[in-house]
Amino acid sequence: MTHFHPVALEHASRLINHGPTVLVTSRSKDGSRRNIMAAxxxxxxxxxxxxxxxxIDKKTFTRELVKDSGAFGICIPGAALADLAYAVGNGTGRDGDKFSHYRIDASTGPVLGLPVLEAGCAAWMECRWxxxxxxxxxxxxxxGEVVSAAADERVFQRGRWSFRDDNRALQTIHHLGAGNFVHAGQVIQARPLG
Amino acid sequence: MTHFHPVALEHASRLINHGPTVLVTSRSKDGSRRNIMAAxxxxxxxxxxxxxxxxIDKKTFTRELVKDSGAFGICIPGAALADLAYAVGNGTGRDGDKFSHYRIDASTGPVLGLPVLEAGCAAWMECRWxxxxxxxxxxxxxxGEVVSAAADERVFQRGRWSFRDDNRALQTIHHLGAGNFVHAGQVIQARPLG
Known part of the structure; x- marks a missing residue:
């Protein structure tokens, strides 16, 4: 059962208005390759x-895929995904599919067919480059221009974030540097993933 | 006594890496007019x-001053300044000097002579447009390119933020929209200022 519901495009800016760290997803035009990185x-x-x-650094595999397909996805990880965000921010997708390596269960965006994450994420957007x-x-x-967006209703409803004690795992994370994120007043130290 | 100390330019990006709301300061080339807005x-x-x-919206007084002087300042308000941040984000400086109106005590940046705020702020930067x-x-x-920066040592030291229970008033704020900011896990509802 998904808690994700569409976000009206007029509310899309709210999803990153407060400066969260995001995951950028991309795929080649022919669908044979894909990637995910942190930003x-x-x-x-x-x-x-x-x-x-x-x-998005010009040397990254993501830039190559964005140029090829003309699109990129933005997924907004919740606090529970801080380790993953830090992990996919290091290493390149040219060396192997990070989704498989980290066992990331991606869905397919409705408009542009981009990989989008829901489990552990607060929201996602599909963007036309x-x-x-x-x-x-x-x-x-x-x-990029946002052409579709969705959010977990437990943390974002009717165009507004709602950060509460009962949804801490879905609260956005904000990177201070070196794997330290601010989350709801706490600093999360990301651990390396295998 | 100031708690502000210079920040090495190689660490300047850290000051806004995590997406805080900032105050943009500016002045005319001849120094006769100045402004402050939230961003x-x-x-x-x-x-x-x-x-x-x-x-920075092209209709703003700030854009006019930036174009005139070739510079802008970035001040990073602590939580105690949420009300002020919300206040200077509404209304235009064309109608009167906001520093005077809100009794903002600004210092003068060392390199570009921009107004910079220390009391209640966590950090500031001077930028060449x-x-x-x-x-x-x-x-x-x-x-813009950052040419000087300083931070309150109680919350930013040796290139790193340190958010703790004892410095909550200096912790950065992140705007969710409509005057609601996330701060250290708490939502601050800004009140209108006089």
Whole structure:
């Protein structure tokens, strides 16, 4: 049973308004390859249409896949996934499929067919890449337009986050650096995964 | 007695790595006018040189001053300043000096002479504006390079945040929308200021 429900596109910016660390998902156009990485550097840039900016290093496998498919996914991990977020932020997907390696159970986004995570995540978005050669080159800053979004109703309802004692595992995490995340006032030290 | 100490530029990105709401300060080239606004949408884009991106609406007085002076400041309010952050995020500085109106005690940044706040803030940065006409126009996204930074040693030391029970008032705030901020696991409801 899923607790995920669609988020109105006019509310999509709220999902990353407060600066959470996100997971970026991608796939090749032919669907034969996919990837997932962590990104601490993202922000909304417009409410309507819902557009975001995110820093994705030009050397990454993700950049290659985004350019190939014209799309990327944003998944917002809950606190319970801090270890995973830290793990997929290290190492490259060129060396092997990280979804298989970390046994990540991904669903398929409804509009762009991107891998999206629900278990342990608070929300996800599918984004259509907006090519901006100069800022991608100069600042590794990529732009995208959100075309579908969903969130776990236990932590995000009617366009608003609701952080409570009973949903701590779904609360967003914010990377301080070196595997330390702020979460609901606590610092979580990520552990290496196998 | 100040608790502020310089932050090494290689650590500047850490100050906004976790997505805090910030205050953007600016002044006209001739120093006759100044402004302060809140911004939830900012992110680092590079470690070295330390560069950041921030969304500043093209209609704002701040954009006008940034273009005039070629610089902007970033102040990172602690939880005790949530009300002020919400207040300066509404209303325009064209109608009157917000520093005077809200009795904000600003210091002068050492490199660019920008207004910077220490009392109640966790940190500040002075940024040299990097003009990028297209992204400013299309996404209201402005780039800047950090040329000086300082932080309150009670909450940021040797390049790292330290959020503890004894420094809650200096902990960063993260805007969920509509005046609700996440702070150390608690939601702060900002009140209107006079």
């Amino acid at each position: 601490a550097w993202s922000m909304p840039v417009e409410f309507t249409p819902p557009r975001i900016a995110i820093v 907006i090519p901006e050669a100069h800022t991608e080159d100069a600042y590794d800053t990529c732009f | 939830a949408w900012s992110m680092p884009v590079e470690f070295t040189p330390p560069r950041i991106a921030i969304v 990097i003009p990028e006409a297209h992204t400013e126009d299309a996404y209201d996204t402005c780039f």
